[in-house]
Amino acid sequence: MADMERKREQILRISGVNPRKCMRCGKCTATCPSYDEMEYHPHEFVYMVETGEIEPLLKSESLYKCLSCMACVERCPRGVEPGKLVEAIRLVAVREKGGDRITANDIPALLDDEMPQQAIVTAFRKYQK
Amino acid sequence: MQRIGVFVCHCGTNIAGTVDVAAVSESLGKEQGVVFSTHYQYMCSQAGQDIIKNAIAEYKLTGIVVCSCSPRMHETTFRKTAAAAGINPYMVEIANIREQCSWVHKDTISGTEKAIILGKAAVAKVNLNAPLTPGETPVTKRALVIGGGIAGIQTALDIADAGFPVDIVEKKPTIGGKMAQLDKTFPTLDCAACILTPKMVDVAQNDKIRIFSYSEVTSVKGFVGNFDVTIKRKARYVKEDVCTGCGACTEKCPQKKVPNEFNLGMDNRRAIYIPFAQAVPKVATIDPDYCMMLKTGKCGVCSKVCTAGAIDYKAKDEYVEEKYGAIVVATGFNPISMDKFDEFAYSQSKDVITSLEFERLTNAAGPTQGKLLRPSDGEHPHTIVFVQCVGSRCDSCSEKGKEYCSKICCMYTAKHAMLTRDKYPDTDVYVFYIDVRTPGKNFDEFYRRAVEEYGVHYIKGMVGKVSPEGKKLMVQASDLIAGKQLHIEADLVVLAAAIEPDKSARPLATMLTASMDTNDFFTEAHPKLRPVESPTAGVFLSGACQGPKDIPETVSQAGAAAAKVIGLLCKDKLTGNPCVAHSDEMMCNGCSTCEKVCPYGAITYVDKEFRMPDRTTRVRRVAQVNEAVCQGCGCCTVACPSGAMDLKGFAGKQIMAEVDAICR
Numbered sequence: 001m002a003d004m005e006r007k008r009e010q011i012l013r014i015s016g017v018n019p020r021k022c023m024r025c026g027k028c029t030a031t032c033p034s035y036d037e038m039e040y041h042p043h044e045f046v047y048m049v050e051t052g053e054i055e056p057l058l059k060s061e062s063l064y065k066c067l068s069c070m071a072c073v074e075r076c077p078r079g080v081e082p083g084k085l086v087e088a089i090r091l092v093a094v095r096e097k098g099g100d101r102i103t104a105n106d107i108p109a110l111l112d113d114e115m116p117q118q119a120i121v122t123a124f125r126k127y128q129k
Numbered sequence: 130m131q132r133i134g135v136f137v138c139h140c141g142t143n144i145a146g147t148v149d150v151a152a153v154s155e156s157l158g159k160e161q162g163v164v165f166s167t168h169y170q171y172m173c174s175q176a177g178q179d180i181i182k183n184a185i186a187e188y189k190l191t192g193i194v195v196c197s198c199s200p201r202m203h204e205t206t207f208r209k210t211a212a213a214a215g216i217n218p219y220m221v222e223i224a225n226i227r228e229q230c231s232w233v234h235k236d237t238i239s240g241t242e243k244a245i246i247l248g249k250a251a252v253a254k255v256n257l258n259a260p261l262t263p264g265e266t267p268v269t270k271r272a273l274v275i276g277g278g279i280a281g282i283q284t285a286l287d288i289a290d291a292g293f294p295v296d297i298v299e300k301k302p303t304i305g306g307k308m309a310q311l312d313k314t315f316p317t318l319d320c321a322a323c324i325l326t327p328k329m330v331d332v333a334q335n336d337k338i339r340i341f342s343y344s345e346v347t348s349v350k351g352f353v354g355n356f357d358v359t360i361k362r363k364a365r366y367v368k369e370d371v372c373t374g375c376g377a378c379t380e381k382c383p384q385k386k387v388p389n390e391f392n393l394g395m396d397n398r399r400a401i402y403i404p405f406a407q408a409v410p411k412v413a414t415i416d417p418d419y420c421m422m423l424k425t426g427k428c429g430v431c432s433k434v435c436t437a438g439a440i441d442y443k444a445k446d447e448y449v450e451e452k453y454g455a456i457v458v459a460t461g462f463n464p465i466s467m468d469k470f471d472e473f474a475y476s477q478s479k480d481v482i483t484s485l486e487f488e489r490l491t492n493a494a495g496p497t498q499g500k501l502l503r504p505s506d507g508e509h510p511h512t513i514v515f516v517q518c519v520g521s522r523c524d525s526c527s528e529k530g531k532e533y534c535s536k537i538c539c540m541y542t543a544k545h546a547m548l549t550r551d552k553y554p555d556t557d558v559y560v561f562y563i564d565v566r567t568p569g570k571n572f573d574e575f576y577r578r579a580v581e582e583y584g585v586h587y588i589k590g591m592v593g594k595v596s597p598e599g600k601k602l603m604v605q606a607s608d609l610i611a612g613k614q615l616h617i618e619a620d621l622v623v624l625a626a627a628i629e630p631d632k633s634a635r636p637l638a639t640m641l642t643a644s645m646d647t648n649d650f651f652t653e654a655h656p657k658l659r660p661v662e663s664p665t666a667g668v669f670l671s672g673a674c675q676g677p678k679d680i681p682e683t684v685s686q687a688g689a690a691a692a693k694v695i696g697l698l699c700k701d702k703l704t705g706n707p708c709v710a711h712s713d714e715m716m717c718n719g720c721s722t723c724e725k726v727c728p729y730g731a732i733t734y735v736d737k738e739f740r741m742p743d744r745t746t747r748v749r750r751v752a753q754v755n756e757a758v759c760q761g762c763g764c765c766t767v768a769c770p771s772g773a774m775d776l777k778g779f780a781g782k783q784i785m786a787e788v789d790a791i792c793r
Contacts, residue, residue, distance in 0.1 A: 023522060025563040030607035031472065031593030035614040043609070075472055075593060079524035 101127030217260030278306020280672025287691030353667030374411030
């Protein structure tokens with residue numbers, strides 16, 4: 001519990017987000033292009049961080065489905081910036097022991113003609129300690 | 130040398146419970162100048178006031194100190210008592226030993242000690258008090274109303290009803306304002322024009338009311354009761370007193386491609402135009418930006434068809450100077466620009482419209498004669514999406530929107546949704562909301578009727594984006610209760626745009642030295658107790674210039690502002706507050722600092738001739754305070770570098786004497 005509270009503080013510090021500013025309009029989720037892929041949606045990230053439900057978020061695949069397009073950050077009328085929160089939670093998740101989402105060994109399998117190399121480099125940078 | 134009487138009040142046990150009133154009375158009796166000191170159960174009672182009156186006569190008192198409650202409570206009472214006994218009311222000082230002493234202290238020793246100190250400070254001040262006489266100024270018995278919307282119309286009618294002449298200045302060619310553009314009004318659904326136009330006619334026919342349409346206020350000088358106002362009457366190129374409003378010119382004018390602002394640019398008008406059929410005054414106006422005759426000197430059709438001979442291409446702007454006793458601001462509101470909300474595709478698609486445009490689309494006098502048709506292709510829309518809170522309730526740092534709730538959108542959106550379903554049952558109507566806010570008489574019932582009887586789909590959530598695809602608008606939104614992302618193929622999207630004060634409000638506030646908040650809404654003198662007055666004396670507020678308001682609220686406030694104006698104009702003379710700033714001309718160095726800090730514009734500079742010790746004369750620039758305008762705030766006394774400015778009744782030396790008495 002104390003560990004989760006510490007992680008919550010860490011997430012808030014990294015992201016600079018104040019979830020209390022949210023007025024629950026759901027515009028972030030309405031604008032999200034990855035909606036169908038995600039288990040938790042931008043407004044739920046904000047709400048769950050506010051109420052302290054960090055653990056399910058840290059384990060959720062949604063962290064890696066977020067495109068980081070920042071549309072939610074751009075559109076939020078209250079300046080809550082949910083996308084930054086997702087980024088911060090992902091950082092906390094990959095920084096844990098064994099939390100790497102991708103290793104150098106995984107890369108050859110991912111390479112194909114369709115996928116731009118830049119995307120793989122970015123993913124490698126984002127999903128790994 | 131003053132002869133001071135001290136009167137300590139028990140206020141039942143309010144004061145006497147924590148303060149040893151006898152000890153206070155005894156101790157203050159020994160202060161300099163005090164010749165009489167007593168205490169009594171209720172000083173404000175008739176018996177208590179008689180004690181004061183008798184003591185004044187018996188001891189020939191010249192000053193009074195009452196140790197009692199806050200001066201806000203009974204200063205006026207005791208000043209009247211003193212005046213009745215023949216002492217200048219400004220020789221009375223109150224030591225607040227209740228709110229600032231007995232109520233905040235628990236033990237008698239410290240309470241009594243503090244009460245004595247507060248009493249000593251008051252005695253020290255009275256020793257330096259001088260009798261003050263409030264000045265009197267005459268009142269010009271005429272009111273000015275700036276803005277001719279429903280707020281201005283109602284205020285003007287109410288003032289005129291009391292018998293005072295009123296002038297309305299309206300920048301557009303006709304009065305009527307936003308209400309004239311509306312279709313129906315919530316929650317009773319009576320037609321806006323049906324209830325507004327009779328009032329407009331009343332204004333036109335009332336011989337106490339003059340309408341300066343197509344005019345603007347360009348300068349305001351003077352002060353409460355005596356404002357000097359310059360009004361610019363813009364050239365309309367049509368003689369107002371000759372034009373019969375027949376409309377022949379507006380049919381024959383060859384310049385047909387002028388966006389019609391009354392229909393928010395959704396159709397065109399001519400270069401010579403009457404905004405709408407019931408316009409008041411019903412007089413044509415030539416738009417100089419589009420008139421070929423004015424721009425190139427070639428045309429003159431309107432002048433040929435005008436049988437009354439009202440056209441005057443050589444007209445010039447005229448300036449009228451008038452005097453007024455009171456000014457009412459009724460400058461109203463506008464919807465904010467939707468240009469920055471790219472996600473809703475307002476600038477990409479004609480079928481994304483604001484709610485005010487929707488009003489015109491459903492209005493029988495609008496561009497579609499009241500048929501709800503898509504602006505792009507004139508087809509009947511089957512799926513309509515309403516988006517609430519567009520630009521309202523935004524973050525304070527937002528560059529696009531406003532922080533406040535615009536208040537009227539929930540109700541007009543419910544109205545639009547309900548009327549659409551009523552007239553076109555084959556339409557699907559969605560309303561995306563964050564919260565539905567419907568406080569008001571019969572308001573929530575109205576909204577529930579839209580949902581329960583008319584089957585409007587109210588969805589808790591916001592629209593994320595609108596993308597035009599072919600003839601459709603793809604709306605992507607969230608349904609927070611179902612936990613779904615919705616994709617709706619809409620034919621028409623209506624944005625409930627936030628409202629903001631009219632752009633003319635800020636320069637006007639500067640002219641009036643009336644204060645505004647960060648959103649450019651006029652500030653009221655007290656948010657609860659003086660809601661229709663500006664802090665600037667003689668300036669009153671009516672309608673949405675003070676904050677977002679619907680029609681019922683606007684009309685109530687308009688009437689309240691009128692009542693305040695009538696109260697002012699009823700007086701033959703105004704008694705000022707004598708505690709005003711005063712400049713010592715011998716010390717004034719003419720630096721203008723006080724003039725710059727004065728929030729009321731009460732200070733002016735004059736060149737004055739002074740006689741020098743060697744019998745020569747010298748002209749010096751010195752500050753002069755207009756006592757009728759000065760509110761006694763004291764800004765100038767602090768700002769004055771030479772110490773020439775002082776506040777009567779609160780002079781620097783009086784305050785210092787109080788401080789000295791406390792520290793002694």
